[in-house]
Amino acid sequence: MEYVEVTYADTYVPSYELQQPRLPRQNPGAVAAADTVGSDARGGARGDGRGGGRGGGHGGRAEARRAARHRKEAERPEAMRRLVPQALVVAFLVGGTSAFVASDKAVKLSVDGVPRTMHTFADDVTELLEDQGVEVGAHDLVAPAPGTELASGDEVVVRYGRPVTLTLDGRRHRVWTTARTVEGALRQLGVRAEGAYLSAARSMAIGRAGLALDVRTERTVTFMADGRERTIRTNAATVGAALAEAGISLRGQDTTSVPAESFPRDGQRVTVMRIRGAKEVREEPIPFEVIKTEDASLFKGTEVVVQPGEVGSRRVTYFVRTVNGVRQKPRKVAEEIAREPVARRVMVGTKEKPAFVAGADGLNWNGLAQCESGGRPGAVDPTGNYGGLYQFDTRTWQSLGGSGRPQEASAEEQTYRAKKLYVQRGASPWPHCGDRLRG
Structure with a gap:
């Protein structure tokens, strides 16, 4: 704010400096004569009486004094009229100056560490910041707080967020x-x-x-490696970096119990896993398929193998590893077929079984079967030429209408074919056990 000094002319003149009215100039000789006369008269009056002396000698001067007093009293209101405006101006200047001085404050403002001292008429911190063009937000610090009243000598600090x-x-x-x-x-x-x-x-x-x-920050991490425990203080960014600080190296397929790129936490325990691995090749069997085909020429319950099955094989490669010396479950990595399997083909009978064979029913066929094969439908003699419950040879079996080999047919069909053979040739086909039919 700019201040302009105003100079007022001083028009006040004290009343005692006002010019006295001048009496008419007298002859010095006459004045001296008058003084002499007065002196004599005063002397005579004292002798003759007070009244006569005062009336004759002092009348002129008294009258002059009275005239001067009347003039002074007439001039006093005019002097007062000139004095009052001047007094009012002086009082206004004195009061305004006092208010001006009271509103002006010397304060220190520090914005982000840069201090400056200034004079301000701001009433509070908010007004001061607005006057100085300092904008603050929600993350900024203002001390004292906005709205706090200001006094001269205060310090206001602003720190930006x-x-x-x-x-x-x-x-x-x-x-x-x-x-x-x-x-x-x-x-x-x-x-x-x-x-x-x-x-x-x-x-x-x-x-x-x-x-x-x-x-x-520094953290405590413990590593378990090679049967030893190592604890370090580290500010590494990854488990792998902390591992290197501990002087532990990973080789080949070695790894850690937590990802090496993960952040190491305070108090964490990490296990180093030493991994060794090798490949193993194994030959495994491939089971054959069983294909069944219906055959109306065979009695129900009869199955004849027309092509025996053959098991195939394949070569399977596994990766087997050990972790800290412990063997893990093998992991298959490759396989190839060494030999293809051959399917087993079987004819399945659908023909209805005969009810009986005349001339052969009522015989002890169970006893004959027990004697010939021990009652086993799939029995084969040591030579491989005879099979089934009743030890048919293949030629005889097929001549009786059977298919394939006798040991492949059901027990019912074997008994049926044996009854037909008995009707044709009696018990002679079973020279050692034939008498069991009657027993």
């Missing part, structure tokens, strides 16, 4: 700080930085735009 993308021990946060350096921000945010890794120097300034800061 700065956004910080803080990655602390692998976890990202979005925070605000009014600190102007990395070290101040760490202290303000309560981050324990002793022994920590910092992506920026502690003394680095933080601009209004903020910055990204990566902080990895």
Whole structure:
């Protein structure tokens, strides 16, 4: 604010300096004569009486004094009229100056560490900041708080908020700080930085735009490797880096119980797994398929194998590994067919069975079967020429209408064919056991 000095003309004149009216100039001789006469008269009066002396000698001077007094009284209101406006002007100037001095305050304003001292007429902190063009937001610090009344000698501090993308021990946060350096921000945010890794120097300034800061504090990590336990303090970013700090190396297929690229947590225990592996080739069987075909020439319940099945084989390659000396379940990595299997083909009878064979029913066929084969339909003699319950040879079996070999037919069909043979030739086909038919 600019001040202009105004000078007022002083028009006041004290009443005692007003010019006295002048009496008519007299002859000095006459004045002296008059004084002499007066003196004589005063002397004579004292002798003759007071009244006569006062009336004759002093009448002229008294009258002059009275005339002067009347003139002074007439001039006094005019002097007062001139004095009152001047007094009012003086009083206004004195009062205005006092109010002006009372409103003016000397304060110190520090904005983001830059101080300046100024004079202001602002009543409170908010008005001061508005006058100085200082804009503040929700993340900025103002002390004293906006709205606080100001007094001369006060100090107002403004610190701007700065956004910080803080990655602390692998976890990202979005925070605000009014600190102007990395070290101040760490202290303000309560981050324990002793022994920590910092992506920026502690003394680095933080601009209004903020910055990204990566902080990895020291953590305790324990490694179990090769039968030994090792505990270290580290601020490494990955388990793999901490492993290297511990002086443990991985070879070949070695790995760790947690991913090597994961962030090591405080108090974490990590096991190093020594892996050794080799390939194994095994030959495994391939089962054959059974194909059944219906045959109307065979009695129901009769199955005749027309093509025996053959088991195939394949070569399977497995990867077998050991972890810290313990063998793991093999893992198949490849296979190839060494020999294809051959399907087994079987004819299945659908013909209805005969009810009886005249001349052969009523005989002890069960006894004959027990004697010939022990009652087993699939029995074959040591030579391989005879088979079934009744030990047919293949030629005789087929001449009786049977298909394939007798031991492949059902027990019912074998008994039926044996009855037909008995009707044709009696018990002679069974020279050693034929008499069981009657027993």
